[in-house]
Amino acid sequence: MTARSTLSCEIDLDAPGKRHGFLRLPHSTHESAYGFIPIPIAVIANGRGPTVLLVAGNHGDEYEGQIVLGRVIREVEPAQVSGRLIVLPAANFPAARAGRRVSPIDGGNLNRLFPGDPDGGVTEQIAWHIAEVLLPLADAVLDLHSGGSSLMYAPSALIRRSGDAALFARGIAALKAFGAPHSYIVIPGTNGGRTLSEMAFRRGVLHVGTELGGGGHATPQAIRIAERGVAGLLRHLEVADLPWDAGPPRPPTRILDVGGAEYYLHAPEPGVFEPLVELGAEARAGQPAGLIHHTETPWRAPTPVAFARDGVVLVKRWPGLTARGDCLFHIGTDTGS
Numbered sequence: 001m002t003a004r005s006t007l008s009c010e011i012d013l014d015a016p017g018k019r020h021g022f023l024r025l026p027h028s029t030h031e032s033a034y035g036f037i038p039i040p041i042a043v044i045a046n047g048r049g050p051t052v053l054l055v056a057g058n059h060g061d062e063y064e065g066q067i068v069l070g071r072v073i074r075e076v077e078p079a080q081v082s083g084r085l086i087v088l089p090a091a092n093f094p095a096a097r098a099g100r101r102v103s104p105i106d107g108g109n110l111n112r113l114f115p116g117d118p119d120g121g122v123t124e125q126i127a128w129h130i131a132e133v134l135l136p137l138a139d140a141v142l143d144l145h146s147g148g149s150s151l152m153y154a155p156s157a158l159i160r161r162s163g164d165a166a167l168f169a170r171g172i173a174a175l176k177a178f179g180a181p182h183s184y185i186v187i188p189g190t191n192g193g194r195t196l197s198e199m200a201f202r203r204g205v206l207h208v209g210t211e212l213g214g215g216g217h218a219t220p221q222a223i224r225i226a227e228r229g230v231a232g233l234l235r236h237l238e239v240a241d242l243p244w245d246a247g248p249p250r251p252p253t254r255i256l257d258v259g260g261a262e263y264y265l266h267a268p269e270p271g272v273f274e275p276l277v278e279l280g281a282e283a284r285a286g287q288p289a290g291l292i293h294h295t296e297t298p299w300r301a302p303t304p305v306a307f308a309r310d311g312v313v314l315v316k317r318w319p320g321l322t323a324r325g326d327c328l329f330h331i332g333t334d335t336g337s
């Protein structure tokens, strides 16, 4: 299957040691007839052990993972590794370079295009290479996301609920090792089932995603949670021993469920969004969550929106200006896991 990929890798992913370079995606444009899109990639390998695929920049405007995986590439040495780390810190590189969720080349949202298509647009070609060339090498995948430009998360890690009890138990253990303040479990098929995590899930590969923050920027708090999380997870998987999770003990992660539509709150009208609760708050069914202000007709009463069920507020919309159909919040509910 590798032969069908349009991307070629400059570095040898199989030999021991530490290397960095680019995945080359040929892209012929007016400005560059024989050019390629350079997608950064690194490998740090030493001896026997699992292979972990570390991904960020799947959405280009989610920065915590891009920052922390850069640190992995610069600082982690083969002597700290037992196995192999494959690091892809700006997976949708055109989107990351532009600081946008989707690619400016073809509008492609990488994390809605898996398993991709080697004969498709550039974003589909990237998805196919990750799904069919890199993912088969991996025993575990960490895909570092945040809320991007339009959402802000309470720093969280997540997995999919699996009917495979052993895989699900490994996922819960991995969430505890990552140790974000909140963790949550989503149902398979979330986000259309076209995500990297869903690909890993379907193939029985251990997968952990994150939603570290958002708002189109990074905060010291979210970066620290990401660093400690990466170090904790890699130590748990017995693939790398990094000193980044030093510091005061963290409280255990609070594990929540995120189900279907009743967990999400969308704007019923366009306007300006006034949130009435903050991230991490305990919401009650029927409780006012926010107001949509009608600033073009300010004599009209704001439109209230309310939570459909009890839960913990995990994400909120970040910009004030809001269109009908924008996601304003989603919640999580306590699970016994």
Ligand code: CA
Residues within 6 Å of the ligand: 059, 062, 145, 146, 147, 148
């Ligand atoms: Ca994302």
